[in-house]
Amino acid sequence: MSKLWGGRFTKETNKLVEELTASIGFDQKLAEEDIEGSLAHVKMLSEQGIISEDDGEKIAAGLKSVKKKLLAGELEYSVADEDIHMNIEKFLIEEIGPVGGKLHTGRSRNDQVATDMHLYLKKHTKETIALIESVQGAIVEQAEAHIDTMIPGYTHLQRAQPVSFAHHILAYFWMLERDKQRFIDSLERVDLLPLGAGAMAGTTFPIDRERVAEILGFQDVYPNSMDAVSDRDFILEYLSAASVMMMHISRLSEELVIWSSEEFSFVELDDSFCTGSSIMPQKKNPDVPELLRAKTGRVYGNLMSLLTVLKGLPLAYNKDMQEDKEGMFDTVETVMGSLKMLAPMIETMTVKSDAMRAAVNEDYSNATDIADYLVNKGMPFREAHSVIGRVVLYAIGKKKYLLQLELDEYKSFSELFDEDIFEVLAPENVVAARNSEGGTAPKQVVKQLSLAKEKLKV
């Protein structure tokens, strides 16, 4: 029996069972975390006198040399050794002999794997946060350059009211800000140490969990050993924060796809972020935002999958939980890859201010302003709304925009109209007039920008 747990068995494991139960194919991504956790554990074991100082040093040196060999690609994982934990223990014993078998004293793979995952997610949550900030930085940069650039603002994808382009893209800054806060908040719960919970009930050895937490940089330990080995909420939190963020990224991506179409022509994505067609030589496709939009699906899928795996599981550890890993790795890689792409794509895109401006000139999105004009002259808003509805209908019939109607034509709808209506209707004034807090007027956008920069501390 070559298995680390083979003592109780009289038969070899069925090969198919070995393949089904093995996680080494994917949990080898936890190798560094696993060794880091083991180094802390062995240090504590020897400090507590649970193993001798001498053995502690041998094991620590052995672990370090296993790590070196692993990084150099000199060791080969084996499916027969099931997972990353047993593979590394096997390497260690091969490296330093039977004394390596003392490493697992007072510990179980259950608290070990949970610890590895906490270490992994804590590190990657911090990296995710930094990447979100780089996208926010790219948005701020574009916004700063386009406070006075006007674009039609839409509701129902129908032109509604003109807005500053900076205002439009800053909306995504705030979505990402909330996303970032969700990840920051999740750190609180990922920053707990499960190790020391043993298989589920604790251990008979006089371990010092606080000391291990201190060595590994965790702010606290799980207070309940059964919860410690069976909690996967911290992964669900990453997956759910990631899902909401990918939903935001998919919305921004959709806008980039629309804006870069010939019909809109509001932005041009840099050549280095586009691809061509194998048959139509004229084409420049926005594959990157299309893929970011699509990748949202697998992140949602990973969240649904883990929620379903965990549903109805009795305490404490169950092998089902091994299914937590692939979705987590896939999500972390998808999310970080998407954010890495997004920042330079936003930075390098060309904003076609003239085309945006031309669109603003050729629509009826200043209609609300005529209504507000009449309200300021004393007409109740509901009545003004109906008057302007008729003005718009009339203008469409005449194939004219609102700025192109004569004063006489306006006066035929209401005596309250005067020469100053034309000033009110100029797009610059339409935008500048929305000077309420959080509105699109340049004054407000400047304020908003400085708030955004404060969040980034740039």
Ligand code: ARG
């Ligand atoms: N590979 C396992 C996992 O990822 C490690 C824990 C195994 N524990 C056990 N009692 N079989 O969940």
